[in-house]
Amino acid sequence: MIPNGSHFAITDFQPIRLDRAISVARTRSLTGGKKLVIVENCHLKQWGDTELETLQQLVQVPEFTILVFVATNVDKRLKIYKHIVKYAKLFEFLLIPPWRADLIEKAISTQAKKIKLVLSKNAVEYLAEAIGNDMTRAATELRKLYIYGNGRQLELAQVKELVPCQTQNSLQLASAIRQGESNQVLHLLDDLLSRSEPLMVIVATLLTQFRTWLWVKSAIASGVKKDSELAQLCSISNPNRIYSSFQVIEPQITVLWIWSDCLIRCQYLTQGICVVA
Numbered sequence: 021m022i023p024n025g026s027h028f029a030i031t032d033f034q035p036i037r038l039d040r041a042i043s044v045a046r047t048r049s050l051t052g053g054k055k056l057v058i059v060e061n062c063h064l065k066q067w068g069d070t071e072l073e074t075l076q077q078l079v080q081v082p083e084f085t086i087l088v089f090v091a092t093n094v095d096k097r098l099k100i101y102k103h104i105v106k107y108a109k110l111f112e113f114l115l116i117p118p119w120r121a122d123l124i125e126k127a128i129s130t131q132a133k134k135i136k137l138v139l140s141k142n143a144v145e146y147l148a149e150a151i152g153n154d155m156t157r158a159a160t161e162l163r164k165l166y167i168y169g170n171g172r173q174l175e176l177a178q179v180k181e182l183v184p185c186q187t188q189n190s191l192q193l194a195s196a197i198r199q200g201e202s203n204q205v206l207h208l209l210d211d212l213l214s215r216s217e218p219l220m221v222i223v224a225t226l227l228t229q230f231r232t233w234l235w236v237k238s239a240i241a242s243g244v245k246k247d248s249e250l251a252q253l254c255s256i257s258n259p260n261r262i263y264s265s266f267q268v269i270e271p272q273i274t275v276l277w278i279w280s281d282c283l284i285r286c287q288y289l290t291q292g293i294c295v296v297a
Contacts, residue, residue, distance in 0.1 A: 030056045035066055039074050045087045046080055055085045062091045064100050072100050078107040116153040118191060124148040128158055137166040138173040146176055150185040190225035197226070198233070 029049045033041035038059060045057040081087055089108070094101055116123045125148040132139050139147070151158045161183050165174055168182060193212065196204040212222060 029053065030058070032058045032060060034060060035062050038067065038071050041087070042074055042077050042081075045085045046077065046082070048082070048084065053084075056088065057085060058088045058090060060090045062089045062094075064091065064094055064098050064104075067100050072103060075100065075103055078104070081107075116155070118153050118189070121145075121148050124151075124153055127155060128162070131155075131158060131162050132165075135162060135166050136171075137162055137169060138171075139165070139179070140173060140175050142176040143174055143179040146179055146185075147183060150183050152189075190222050191229060193222070194226050194229040198230070 031041075031044055033044075041057055041059045045055070049055045078087070087108075089104065096102075116127060118124075125144050128147050128151070129139075129144055132144070147158070147161065151161060165179065165182060168174070168178075190212065193205065193208045196208055209222075213219075
């Protein structure tokens with residue numbers, strides 16, 4: 021929890037500077053106020069006995085300092101992890117999978133109700149598409165809508181004016197290709213490139229998404245019905261991803277041609293950029 025008060029110093033460190041981060045955490049701020057020290061990109065596996073010895077000083081971190089270790093994933097079996105949690109609280113923030121639009125809509129509706137914001141069903145569906153699974157942005161946008169609505173129900177047109185759609189991504193590109201929407205494919209691809217989305221990432225996402233869809237369709241056609249069995253046969257680590265694959269229509273020849281042509285173009289551009297780099 022971020023402390024209250026006007027005198028509040030924030031300092032960021034990378035894992036390689038752990039000793040410096042602990043040293044700063046142990047000293048009082050020059051302003052005499054509270055202090056937040058953040059060590060980012062910590063998966064803990066990059067630390068050994070030397071860092072474990074440094075972390076013995078955690079017990080000396082004073083009350084006026086909040087020391088935060090940020091990690092995308094952590095092996096809870098590690099000795100370092102077990103040592104840190106002796107002196108710290110663990111907060112886990114799990115993102116909703118981007119393909120679970122139903123769960124994103126539910127989360128947005130729940131947040132809206134908490135702040136007494138009234139939205140039409142169409143407005144909620146649009147917000148789920150416009151914001152995606154970024155719940156931090158969702159909270160900000162909903163607060164803005166609450167102030168604007170002033171107790172009134174907001175409809176789709178009003179929400180569109182206030183909340184721009186910024187979630188064009190490679191998954192949407194794959195969906196547009198599958199549905200044969202040529203103009204949408206070009207629009208999404210242009211948007212991704214204009215935002216400097218790495219071409220190799222676009223290609224990898226498209227290949228993975230289409231391979232998954234085709235594997236699932238083939239398995240279903242063979243008589244497999246259980247999500248767990250489908251996930252195992254199709255090499256899908258999360259069985260919940262099967263949910264979105266059931267929504268897929270059978271690709272037409274024109275769709276596959278667009279997909280292949282798009283991938284060939286992306287691969288060509290990617291190779292060109294790699295050579296220049």
